[in-house]
Amino acid sequence: xxxxxxxxxxxxxxxxxxxxxxxxxxxxxxxxxxxxxxxxxxxxxxxxxxxxxxxxxxxxxxxxxxxxxxxxxxxxxxxxxxxxxxxxxxxxxxxxxxxxxxxxxxxxxxxxxxxxxxxxxxxxxxxxxxxxxxxxxxxxxxxxxxxxxxxxxxxxxxxxxxxxx
Amino acid sequence: xxxxxxxxxxxxxxxxxxxxxxxxxxxxxxxxxxxxxxxxxxxxxxxxxxxxxxxxxxxxxxxxxxxxxxxxxxxxxxxxxxxxxxxxxxxxxxxxxxxxxxxxxxxxxxxxxxxxxxxxxxxxxxxxxxxxxxxxxxxxxxxxxxxxxxxxxxxxxxxxxxxxxxxxxxxxxxxxxxxxxxxxxxxxxxxxxxxxxxxxxxxxxxxxxxxxxxxxxxxxxxxxxxxxxxxxxxxxxxxxxxxxxxxxxxxxxxxxxxxxxxxxxxxxxxxxxxxxxxxxxxxxxxxxxxxxxxxxxxxxxxxxxxxxxxxxxxxxxxxxxx
Numbered sequence: 001x002x003x004x005x006x007x008x009x010x011x012x013x014x015x016x017x018x019x020x021x022x023x024x025x026x027x028x029x030x031x032x033x034x035x036x037x038x039x040x041x042x043x044x045x046x047x048x049x050x051x052x053x054x055x056x057x058x059x060x061x062x063x064x065x066x067x068x069x070x071x072x073x074x075x076x077x078x079x080x081x082x083x084x085x086x087x088x089x090x091x092x093x094x095x096x097x098x099x100x101x102x103x104x105x106x107x108x109x110x111x112x113x114x115x116x117x118x119x120x121x122x123x124x125x126x127x128x129x130x131x132x133x134x135x136x137x138x139x140x141x142x143x144x145x146x147x148x149x150x151x152x153x154x155x156x157x158x159x160x161x162x163x164x165x
Numbered sequence: 166x167x168x169x170x171x172x173x174x175x176x177x178x179x180x181x182x183x184x185x186x187x188x189x190x191x192x193x194x195x196x197x198x199x200x201x202x203x204x205x206x207x208x209x210x211x212x213x214x215x216x217x218x219x220x221x222x223x224x225x226x227x228x229x230x231x232x233x234x235x236x237x238x239x240x241x242x243x244x245x246x247x248x249x250x251x252x253x254x255x256x257x258x259x260x261x262x263x264x265x266x267x268x269x270x271x272x273x274x275x276x277x278x279x280x281x282x283x284x285x286x287x288x289x290x291x292x293x294x295x296x297x298x299x300x301x302x303x304x305x306x307x308x309x310x311x312x313x314x315x316x317x318x319x320x321x322x323x324x325x326x327x328x329x330x331x332x333x334x335x336x337x338x339x340x341x342x343x344x345x346x347x348x349x350x351x352x353x354x355x356x357x358x359x360x361x362x363x364x365x366x367x368x369x370x371x372x373x374x375x376x377x378x379x380x381x382x383x384x385x386x387x388x389x390x391x392x393x394x395x396x397x398x399x400x401x402x403x404x405x406x407x408x409x410x411x412x413x414x415x416x417x418x419x420x421x422x423x424x425x426x427x428x429x430x431x432x433x434x435x436x437x438x439x440x441x442x443x444x445x446x447x448x449x450x451x452x453x454x455x456x457x458x459x460x461x462x463x464x465x466x467x468x469x470x471x472x473x474x475x476x477x478x479x480x481x482x483x484x485x486x487x
Contacts, residue, residue, distance in 0.1 A: 046280075048260055049212035159259050
Protein backbone atom coordinates (compact mmCIF):
# COMPACT_ATOMS: atom_id res chain seq x y z
CA UNK A 1 0.00 0.00 0.00
CA UNK A 2 1.31 3.46 -0.82
CA UNK A 3 2.10 5.64 2.14
CA UNK A 4 0.32 8.89 2.79
CA UNK A 5 3.39 10.72 1.60
CA UNK A 6 3.46 8.78 -1.66
CA UNK A 7 -0.20 9.44 -2.19
CA UNK A 8 0.31 13.14 -1.71
CA UNK A 9 3.23 13.15 -4.12
CA UNK A 10 1.23 11.29 -6.73
CA UNK A 11 -1.67 13.66 -6.34
CA UNK A 12 0.54 16.66 -6.78
CA UNK A 13 1.81 15.47 -10.14
CA UNK A 14 -1.25 14.78 -12.17
CA UNK A 15 -2.39 14.51 -15.72
CA UNK A 16 -5.55 16.50 -16.20
CA UNK A 17 -7.99 15.94 -19.03
CA UNK A 18 -10.65 18.53 -19.56
CA UNK A 19 -13.86 17.07 -20.88
CA UNK A 20 -17.21 18.64 -21.66
CA UNK A 21 -20.19 17.78 -19.56
CA UNK A 22 -23.54 18.76 -18.28
CA UNK A 23 -22.63 19.03 -14.64
CA UNK A 24 -22.71 22.76 -14.45
CA UNK A 25 -18.98 22.74 -14.05
CA UNK A 26 -16.62 21.37 -16.66
CA UNK A 27 -15.43 17.92 -15.65
CA UNK A 28 -11.69 17.40 -15.42
CA UNK A 29 -10.38 13.86 -15.15
CA UNK A 30 -7.31 13.58 -12.98
CA UNK A 31 -4.81 10.76 -13.23
CA UNK A 32 -1.61 10.33 -11.29
CA UNK A 33 1.30 11.06 -13.59
CA UNK A 34 2.74 7.60 -13.10
CA UNK A 35 -0.59 6.09 -14.10
CA UNK A 36 -0.55 7.68 -17.54
CA UNK A 37 2.08 5.91 -19.56
CA UNK A 38 1.63 7.53 -22.92
CA UNK A 39 -0.62 9.86 -24.84
CA UNK A 40 -1.43 8.62 -28.33
CA UNK A 41 -2.70 10.89 -31.08
CA UNK A 42 -4.59 8.00 -32.65
CA UNK A 43 -5.39 4.35 -32.16
CA UNK A 44 -6.50 1.54 -34.44
CA UNK A 45 -9.46 0.15 -32.60
CA UNK A 46 -11.04 -3.13 -33.51
CA UNK A 47 -14.66 -3.13 -32.31
CA UNK A 48 -15.97 -5.87 -30.08
CA UNK A 49 -19.31 -7.49 -30.70
CA UNK A 50 -21.93 -7.28 -27.93
CA UNK A 51 -20.02 -4.48 -26.21
CA UNK A 52 -21.61 -1.47 -24.51
CA UNK A 53 -21.04 1.85 -26.21
CA UNK A 54 -18.32 2.93 -23.81
CA UNK A 55 -16.18 -0.08 -24.67
CA UNK A 56 -14.90 0.85 -28.10
CA UNK A 57 -12.96 -2.32 -28.72
CA UNK A 58 -9.42 -3.60 -28.58
CA UNK A 59 -6.20 -2.05 -29.73
CA UNK A 60 -2.61 -3.14 -29.91
CA UNK A 61 -0.10 -1.07 -27.97
CA UNK A 62 3.51 -2.26 -27.82
CA UNK A 63 2.37 -5.75 -28.82
CA UNK A 64 -0.13 -5.80 -26.00
CA UNK A 65 -3.86 -6.06 -26.47
CA UNK A 66 -5.63 -3.35 -24.57
CA UNK A 67 -9.31 -2.57 -24.18
CA UNK A 68 -10.25 0.89 -25.40
CA UNK A 69 -12.70 2.86 -23.29
CA UNK A 70 -14.52 6.03 -24.19
CA UNK A 71 -14.34 8.36 -21.19
CA UNK A 72 -17.22 10.53 -22.39
CA UNK A 73 -19.58 7.59 -22.72
CA UNK A 74 -18.38 5.86 -19.57
CA UNK A 75 -18.95 8.91 -17.40
CA UNK A 76 -21.86 10.40 -19.28
CA UNK A 77 -19.99 13.48 -20.46
CA UNK A 78 -20.69 15.22 -23.72
CA UNK A 79 -19.09 13.51 -26.73
CA UNK A 80 -15.57 14.51 -27.58
CA UNK A 81 -15.57 17.21 -30.21
CA UNK A 82 -12.68 17.35 -32.61
CA UNK A 83 -9.76 15.02 -32.70
CA UNK A 84 -9.53 12.84 -29.61
CA UNK A 85 -6.45 11.60 -27.82
CA UNK A 86 -5.89 8.20 -26.29
CA UNK A 87 -4.29 7.87 -22.87
CA UNK A 88 -2.49 4.66 -22.09
CA UNK A 89 -3.38 4.12 -18.47
CA UNK A 90 -2.34 1.52 -16.03
CA UNK A 91 -3.97 0.55 -12.84
CA UNK A 92 -3.45 -2.19 -10.34
CA UNK A 93 -6.20 -4.62 -9.51
CA UNK A 94 -6.45 -5.81 -5.92
CA UNK A 95 -5.03 -9.20 -5.03
CA UNK A 96 -7.27 -12.09 -5.92
CA UNK A 97 -4.82 -14.90 -5.40
CA UNK A 98 -3.59 -16.42 -2.16
CA UNK A 99 -0.05 -15.25 -2.72
CA UNK A 100 -1.34 -11.71 -2.70
CA UNK A 101 0.03 -10.85 -6.11
CA UNK A 102 -1.74 -7.99 -7.77
CA UNK A 103 -2.59 -7.62 -11.41
CA UNK A 104 -1.42 -4.75 -13.52
CA UNK A 105 -4.13 -3.72 -15.95
CA UNK A 106 -3.76 -1.36 -18.84
CA UNK A 107 -6.24 0.29 -21.12
CA UNK A 108 -6.57 3.03 -23.67
CA UNK A 109 -8.91 5.82 -22.66
CA UNK A 110 -10.33 7.98 -25.40
CA UNK A 111 -10.38 11.55 -24.13
CA UNK A 112 -10.51 15.07 -25.46
CA UNK A 113 -7.43 16.76 -26.82
CA UNK A 114 -7.19 18.97 -23.74
CA UNK A 115 -4.62 16.97 -21.84
CA UNK A 116 -2.11 18.72 -19.63
CA UNK A 117 0.31 17.97 -16.82
CA UNK A 118 -0.75 19.67 -13.67
CA UNK A 119 0.59 20.43 -10.25
CA UNK A 120 -1.95 20.17 -7.51
CA UNK A 121 -0.95 22.68 -4.91
CA UNK A 122 -3.87 22.24 -2.57
CA UNK A 123 -6.45 19.62 -1.82
CA UNK A 124 -9.81 20.94 -3.07
CA UNK A 125 -12.97 20.09 -1.11
CA UNK A 126 -14.60 16.76 -1.87
CA UNK A 127 -18.14 16.73 -3.20
CA UNK A 128 -20.70 14.00 -3.70
CA UNK A 129 -20.40 12.01 -6.93
CA UNK A 130 -24.06 11.06 -6.92
CA UNK A 131 -25.20 14.65 -6.47
CA UNK A 132 -23.11 15.57 -9.47
CA UNK A 133 -24.59 12.81 -11.59
CA UNK A 134 -21.53 10.58 -11.58
CA UNK A 135 -21.52 6.85 -10.93
CA UNK A 136 -19.74 6.57 -7.57
CA UNK A 137 -18.33 3.16 -8.52
CA UNK A 138 -16.32 4.72 -11.29
CA UNK A 139 -14.57 7.36 -9.21
CA UNK A 140 -12.30 7.40 -6.23
CA UNK A 141 -13.04 11.02 -5.56
CA UNK A 142 -14.82 14.09 -6.88
CA UNK A 143 -13.68 17.56 -5.92
CA UNK A 144 -14.99 21.04 -6.46
CA UNK A 145 -12.52 23.41 -7.97
CA UNK A 146 -12.62 26.74 -9.67
CA UNK A 147 -11.37 25.07 -12.84
CA UNK A 148 -14.30 22.69 -12.84
CA UNK A 149 -15.29 19.43 -11.27
CA UNK A 150 -12.17 17.42 -10.59
CA UNK A 151 -12.80 13.70 -10.95
CA UNK A 152 -10.36 11.00 -9.99
CA UNK A 153 -11.50 8.00 -12.01
CA UNK A 154 -11.60 4.44 -10.81
CA UNK A 155 -11.41 2.29 -13.92
CA UNK A 156 -11.20 -1.03 -12.13
CA UNK A 157 -14.92 -1.86 -12.33
CA UNK A 158 -14.78 -1.28 -16.07
CA UNK A 159 -11.59 -3.24 -16.56
CA UNK A 160 -12.09 -6.14 -14.21
CA UNK A 161 -15.57 -7.36 -15.00
CA UNK A 162 -17.24 -8.32 -18.23
CA UNK A 163 -18.85 -5.32 -19.85
CA UNK A 164 -22.24 -6.56 -20.91
CA UNK A 165 -24.46 -4.11 -22.71
CA UNK B 166 1.65 -22.22 -35.70
CA UNK B 167 -1.96 -22.27 -36.66
CA UNK B 168 -3.39 -21.05 -39.92
CA UNK B 169 -6.31 -18.72 -39.46
CA UNK B 170 -8.73 -17.44 -41.98
CA UNK B 171 -9.39 -13.77 -41.25
CA UNK B 172 -12.96 -12.92 -42.14
CA UNK B 173 -15.04 -9.80 -42.02
CA UNK B 174 -18.59 -9.70 -40.77
CA UNK B 175 -19.96 -6.17 -40.81
CA UNK B 176 -17.53 -3.96 -38.94
CA UNK B 177 -15.99 -6.89 -37.12
CA UNK B 178 -12.86 -8.80 -37.99
CA UNK B 179 -12.63 -12.39 -36.83
CA UNK B 180 -10.21 -15.24 -37.27
CA UNK B 181 -11.31 -18.81 -37.83
CA UNK B 182 -9.00 -21.76 -37.51
CA UNK B 183 -8.61 -22.84 -41.15
CA UNK B 184 -8.73 -26.47 -40.07
CA UNK B 185 -12.30 -25.96 -38.86
CA UNK B 186 -13.49 -24.76 -42.25
CA UNK B 187 -14.86 -27.73 -44.18
CA UNK B 188 -15.83 -25.91 -47.36
CA UNK B 189 -16.05 -22.44 -48.87
CA UNK B 190 -18.56 -21.38 -51.48
CA UNK B 191 -19.31 -18.02 -53.02
CA UNK B 192 -22.70 -16.86 -51.77
CA UNK B 193 -23.68 -15.94 -55.32
CA UNK B 194 -23.33 -19.61 -56.24
CA UNK B 195 -24.96 -21.00 -53.16
CA UNK B 196 -27.96 -18.70 -52.85
CA UNK B 197 -29.91 -20.06 -55.83
CA UNK B 198 -29.41 -23.65 -54.68
CA UNK B 199 -30.32 -22.94 -51.11
CA UNK B 200 -32.65 -25.45 -49.56
CA UNK B 201 -35.82 -24.30 -47.91
CA UNK B 202 -35.15 -25.75 -44.51
CA UNK B 203 -31.47 -24.94 -44.46
CA UNK B 204 -30.34 -22.88 -41.52
CA UNK B 205 -27.64 -20.42 -42.49
CA UNK B 206 -26.01 -18.03 -40.07
CA UNK B 207 -25.02 -14.54 -41.07
CA UNK B 208 -21.93 -13.42 -39.19
CA UNK B 209 -22.48 -9.69 -39.52
CA UNK B 210 -26.06 -10.02 -38.28
CA UNK B 211 -25.12 -12.28 -35.41
CA UNK B 212 -22.43 -9.92 -34.17
CA UNK B 213 -24.75 -6.96 -34.62
CA UNK B 214 -27.53 -8.75 -32.77
CA UNK B 215 -30.08 -8.59 -35.55
CA UNK B 216 -31.81 -11.10 -37.78
CA UNK B 217 -29.94 -11.89 -40.98
CA UNK B 218 -30.53 -9.32 -43.67
CA UNK B 219 -29.12 -8.45 -47.04
CA UNK B 220 -26.10 -10.47 -48.04
CA UNK B 221 -23.36 -8.86 -50.04
CA UNK B 222 -22.91 -10.37 -53.52
CA UNK B 223 -19.26 -10.90 -52.68
CA UNK B 224 -20.08 -12.80 -49.51
CA UNK B 225 -18.61 -16.22 -48.88
CA UNK B 226 -20.38 -19.10 -47.25
CA UNK B 227 -18.24 -21.22 -44.96
CA UNK B 228 -19.19 -24.70 -43.89
CA UNK B 229 -18.05 -25.13 -40.33
CA UNK B 230 -18.05 -27.94 -37.85
CA UNK B 231 -20.16 -27.10 -34.81
CA UNK B 232 -20.51 -29.16 -31.65
CA UNK B 233 -22.71 -31.86 -33.10
CA UNK B 234 -23.32 -30.87 -36.64
CA UNK B 235 -22.06 -28.89 -39.55
CA UNK B 236 -23.53 -25.51 -40.33
CA UNK B 237 -23.16 -22.69 -42.82
CA UNK B 238 -21.87 -19.26 -41.90
CA UNK B 239 -22.01 -16.38 -44.35
CA UNK B 240 -19.20 -13.86 -44.00
CA UNK B 241 -18.89 -10.60 -45.90
CA UNK B 242 -15.46 -11.45 -47.18
CA UNK B 243 -12.30 -13.36 -46.47
CA UNK B 244 -9.67 -10.76 -45.72
CA UNK B 245 -6.67 -13.03 -45.47
CA UNK B 246 -5.39 -16.42 -44.60
CA UNK B 247 -2.37 -16.24 -42.36
CA UNK B 248 -0.31 -18.15 -39.90
CA UNK B 249 -0.57 -16.90 -36.36
CA UNK B 250 2.82 -15.70 -35.26
CA UNK B 251 1.57 -14.46 -31.93
CA UNK B 252 0.19 -17.12 -29.64
CA UNK B 253 -3.49 -16.58 -28.97
CA UNK B 254 -4.36 -15.13 -25.60
CA UNK B 255 -7.57 -14.93 -23.63
CA UNK B 256 -9.69 -11.84 -24.05
CA UNK B 257 -9.15 -9.05 -21.53
CA UNK B 258 -11.59 -9.33 -18.62
CA UNK B 259 -13.40 -6.17 -19.70
CA UNK B 260 -14.75 -7.91 -22.79
CA UNK B 261 -18.44 -8.82 -22.77
CA UNK B 262 -19.39 -12.30 -21.67
CA UNK B 263 -20.96 -13.21 -25.00
CA UNK B 264 -17.90 -12.03 -26.88
CA UNK B 265 -15.69 -14.16 -24.70
CA UNK B 266 -17.97 -17.10 -25.27
CA UNK B 267 -18.08 -16.77 -29.03
CA UNK B 268 -14.45 -15.77 -29.34
CA UNK B 269 -12.58 -16.98 -26.28
CA UNK B 270 -9.19 -16.04 -27.65
CA UNK B 271 -7.61 -13.18 -29.50
CA UNK B 272 -4.43 -12.82 -31.48
CA UNK B 273 -2.57 -10.05 -33.22
CA UNK B 274 -2.71 -10.02 -37.01
CA UNK B 275 -0.38 -7.39 -38.39
CA UNK B 276 -1.10 -4.61 -35.95
CA UNK B 277 -4.70 -5.50 -35.48
CA UNK B 278 -6.36 -7.56 -32.80
CA UNK B 279 -8.32 -10.43 -34.28
CA UNK B 280 -10.86 -12.31 -32.23
CA UNK B 281 -10.67 -16.04 -32.83
CA UNK B 282 -14.10 -17.51 -33.41
CA UNK B 283 -14.99 -20.78 -31.80
CA UNK B 284 -17.28 -22.36 -34.42
CA UNK B 285 -18.81 -24.63 -31.79
CA UNK B 286 -20.27 -21.57 -30.08
CA UNK B 287 -22.02 -19.99 -33.05
CA UNK B 288 -25.24 -21.97 -32.71
CA UNK B 289 -25.39 -21.84 -28.89
CA UNK B 290 -24.83 -18.08 -28.91
CA UNK B 291 -27.46 -17.57 -31.60
CA UNK B 292 -29.87 -19.66 -29.54
CA UNK B 293 -29.09 -17.64 -26.44
CA UNK B 294 -29.73 -14.40 -28.30
CA UNK B 295 -32.97 -15.81 -29.70
CA UNK B 296 -35.41 -13.84 -31.87
CA UNK B 297 -33.86 -15.22 -35.02
CA UNK B 298 -30.74 -13.17 -34.45
CA UNK B 299 -27.95 -14.15 -36.79
CA UNK B 300 -30.13 -16.49 -38.76
CA UNK B 301 -30.48 -15.75 -42.43
CA UNK B 302 -34.15 -15.57 -43.22
CA UNK B 303 -35.68 -16.06 -46.61
CA UNK B 304 -37.15 -12.59 -46.77
CA UNK B 305 -36.78 -11.26 -50.28
CA UNK B 306 -34.54 -8.41 -49.26
CA UNK B 307 -31.98 -10.95 -48.15
CA UNK B 308 -31.54 -11.98 -51.74
CA UNK B 309 -31.98 -8.73 -53.57
CA UNK B 310 -28.38 -7.68 -53.68
CA UNK B 311 -27.54 -10.45 -56.08
CA UNK B 312 -25.73 -8.90 -58.99
CA UNK B 313 -27.35 -11.06 -61.66
CA UNK B 314 -30.78 -11.88 -60.35
CA UNK B 315 -32.23 -12.77 -63.75
CA UNK B 316 -30.36 -15.93 -64.36
CA UNK B 317 -32.62 -18.55 -65.80
CA UNK B 318 -32.44 -20.86 -62.85
CA UNK B 319 -32.99 -18.19 -60.27
CA UNK B 320 -35.96 -19.31 -58.18
CA UNK B 321 -36.65 -15.78 -57.03
CA UNK B 322 -37.10 -14.48 -60.54
CA UNK B 323 -38.80 -17.18 -62.54
CA UNK B 324 -38.68 -16.27 -66.15
CA UNK B 325 -42.29 -17.01 -66.91
CA UNK B 326 -43.69 -14.74 -64.28
CA UNK B 327 -44.28 -11.09 -64.94
CA UNK B 328 -41.84 -8.82 -63.21
CA UNK B 329 -43.05 -8.42 -59.63
CA UNK B 330 -45.81 -5.97 -59.13
CA UNK B 331 -45.17 -2.31 -59.15
CA UNK B 332 -48.69 -1.63 -60.28
CA UNK B 333 -51.78 -3.71 -59.75
CA UNK B 334 -52.50 -4.92 -63.29
CA UNK B 335 -55.45 -3.35 -64.97
CA UNK B 336 -57.97 -5.64 -66.58
CA UNK B 337 -56.94 -4.85 -70.11
CA UNK B 338 -53.25 -4.68 -69.51
CA UNK B 339 -51.25 -7.66 -70.66
CA UNK B 340 -47.71 -6.56 -70.13
CA UNK B 341 -46.41 -4.73 -67.11
CA UNK B 342 -45.09 -1.27 -67.73
CA UNK B 343 -41.42 -1.15 -68.55
CA UNK B 344 -38.90 0.87 -66.60
CA UNK B 345 -38.64 3.49 -69.29
CA UNK B 346 -42.17 4.40 -68.41
CA UNK B 347 -40.89 5.20 -64.98
CA UNK B 348 -38.02 7.09 -66.47
CA UNK B 349 -40.34 9.05 -68.68
CA UNK B 350 -42.93 9.62 -65.99
CA UNK B 351 -40.60 10.12 -63.11
CA UNK B 352 -41.58 13.70 -62.60
CA UNK B 353 -45.02 13.30 -64.07
CA UNK B 354 -48.11 11.32 -63.29
CA UNK B 355 -48.08 7.95 -61.71
CA UNK B 356 -50.82 5.48 -62.49
CA UNK B 357 -53.43 5.56 -59.82
CA UNK B 358 -53.52 1.85 -59.14
CA UNK B 359 -50.29 1.49 -57.35
CA UNK B 360 -51.07 -0.15 -54.07
CA UNK B 361 -49.75 -3.55 -53.28
CA UNK B 362 -49.10 -5.46 -50.17
CA UNK B 363 -46.25 -7.35 -48.69
CA UNK B 364 -47.86 -10.73 -49.15
CA UNK B 365 -48.24 -10.17 -52.84
CA UNK B 366 -44.64 -9.17 -53.14
CA UNK B 367 -43.39 -12.10 -51.17
CA UNK B 368 -45.56 -14.40 -53.19
CA UNK B 369 -44.04 -13.01 -56.35
CA UNK B 370 -40.53 -13.70 -55.30
CA UNK B 371 -40.89 -17.01 -53.57
CA UNK B 372 -41.74 -20.36 -54.89
CA UNK B 373 -45.30 -21.45 -54.30
CA UNK B 374 -44.41 -23.56 -51.34
CA UNK B 375 -45.18 -22.27 -47.91
CA UNK B 376 -42.85 -19.90 -46.19
CA UNK B 377 -39.98 -21.55 -44.45
CA UNK B 378 -40.91 -22.36 -40.91
CA UNK B 379 -37.87 -20.80 -39.39
CA UNK B 380 -38.33 -17.57 -41.27
CA UNK B 381 -41.89 -17.28 -40.03
CA UNK B 382 -40.76 -18.12 -36.57
CA UNK B 383 -38.12 -15.45 -36.73
CA UNK B 384 -40.55 -12.83 -37.82
CA UNK B 385 -43.12 -13.72 -35.22
CA UNK B 386 -40.52 -13.81 -32.51
CA UNK B 387 -39.34 -10.38 -33.48
CA UNK B 388 -42.89 -9.14 -33.45
CA UNK B 389 -43.31 -10.53 -29.99
CA UNK B 390 -40.27 -8.68 -28.87
CA UNK B 391 -42.11 -5.41 -29.43
CA UNK B 392 -40.72 -1.95 -28.91
CA UNK B 393 -38.58 -3.04 -26.01
CA UNK B 394 -36.36 -4.96 -28.33
CA UNK B 395 -34.11 -2.21 -29.53
CA UNK B 396 -32.15 -4.53 -31.78
CA UNK B 397 -35.13 -5.78 -33.69
CA UNK B 398 -35.62 -4.61 -37.23
CA UNK B 399 -38.17 -1.81 -37.44
CA UNK B 400 -40.43 -3.80 -39.70
CA UNK B 401 -40.71 -6.44 -37.01
CA UNK B 402 -42.72 -4.24 -34.73
CA UNK B 403 -45.92 -5.26 -36.43
CA UNK B 404 -47.12 -1.66 -36.48
CA UNK B 405 -46.00 -0.81 -39.99
CA UNK B 406 -48.23 -0.63 -42.97
CA UNK B 407 -47.58 -3.08 -45.74
CA UNK B 408 -49.36 -0.94 -48.33
CA UNK B 409 -47.66 1.92 -50.06
CA UNK B 410 -49.71 4.97 -50.84
CA UNK B 411 -49.53 6.72 -54.17
CA UNK B 412 -47.59 9.73 -52.99
CA UNK B 413 -44.84 7.67 -51.41
CA UNK B 414 -44.74 5.33 -54.35
CA UNK B 415 -44.28 8.23 -56.73
CA UNK B 416 -41.56 9.83 -54.68
CA UNK B 417 -39.64 6.61 -54.13
CA UNK B 418 -39.85 5.84 -57.82
CA UNK B 419 -38.69 9.30 -58.84
CA UNK B 420 -35.81 9.21 -56.44
CA UNK B 421 -34.74 5.72 -57.50
CA UNK B 422 -34.85 6.55 -61.17
CA UNK B 423 -32.95 9.77 -60.63
CA UNK B 424 -30.27 7.90 -58.76
CA UNK B 425 -30.18 5.25 -61.45
CA UNK B 426 -29.70 7.87 -64.14
CA UNK B 427 -26.93 9.48 -62.13
CA UNK B 428 -25.12 6.24 -61.57
CA UNK B 429 -24.98 5.00 -65.11
CA UNK B 430 -21.26 4.93 -65.46
CA UNK B 431 -20.78 1.21 -65.27
CA UNK B 432 -20.57 0.80 -61.53
CA UNK B 433 -22.82 -1.48 -59.55
CA UNK B 434 -25.70 0.44 -58.04
CA UNK B 435 -26.71 -0.28 -54.47
CA UNK B 436 -29.62 1.75 -53.26
CA UNK B 437 -31.01 1.28 -49.81
CA UNK B 438 -33.69 2.84 -47.69
CA UNK B 439 -30.97 4.33 -45.54
CA UNK B 440 -29.98 6.50 -48.49
CA UNK B 441 -33.42 8.00 -48.94
CA UNK B 442 -33.44 11.78 -48.71
CA UNK B 443 -34.40 13.00 -45.30
CA UNK B 444 -37.77 14.26 -46.41
CA UNK B 445 -38.70 10.97 -48.02
CA UNK B 446 -37.35 8.89 -45.16
CA UNK B 447 -39.41 11.05 -42.82
CA UNK B 448 -42.49 10.43 -44.91
CA UNK B 449 -41.93 6.67 -44.83
CA UNK B 450 -41.44 6.85 -41.09
CA UNK B 451 -44.45 9.06 -40.56
CA UNK B 452 -46.73 6.82 -42.54
CA UNK B 453 -45.44 3.77 -40.76
CA UNK B 454 -44.49 2.07 -43.99
CA UNK B 455 -42.44 -1.08 -43.94
CA UNK B 456 -38.85 -0.41 -44.90
CA UNK B 457 -38.58 -3.87 -46.39
CA UNK B 458 -41.39 -3.05 -48.80
CA UNK B 459 -39.78 0.26 -49.72
CA UNK B 460 -36.49 -1.55 -50.21
CA UNK B 461 -38.21 -4.10 -52.39
CA UNK B 462 -39.79 -1.37 -54.45
CA UNK B 463 -36.42 0.31 -54.93
CA UNK B 464 -34.82 -2.99 -55.92
CA UNK B 465 -37.52 -3.74 -58.44
CA UNK B 466 -37.30 -0.33 -60.06
CA UNK B 467 -33.53 -0.65 -60.33
CA UNK B 468 -33.95 -4.13 -61.71
CA UNK B 469 -36.30 -2.98 -64.40
CA UNK B 470 -34.12 -0.04 -65.28
CA UNK B 471 -31.16 -2.38 -65.67
CA UNK B 472 -33.24 -4.76 -67.69
CA UNK B 473 -34.26 -2.09 -70.10
CA UNK B 474 -30.78 -0.76 -70.35
CA UNK B 475 -29.31 -4.15 -71.15
CA UNK B 476 -32.03 -4.87 -73.71
CA UNK B 477 -31.13 -1.84 -75.74
CA UNK B 478 -33.46 0.70 -74.20
CA UNK B 479 -36.80 -0.51 -75.35
CA UNK B 480 -39.62 1.90 -75.43
CA UNK B 481 -42.16 1.94 -72.67
CA UNK B 482 -44.64 -0.87 -72.90
CA UNK B 483 -42.47 -3.11 -74.99
CA UNK B 484 -42.23 -6.70 -73.94
CA UNK B 485 -39.21 -8.45 -72.47
CA UNK B 486 -36.82 -10.12 -74.84
CA UNK B 487 -36.74 -13.52 -73.14
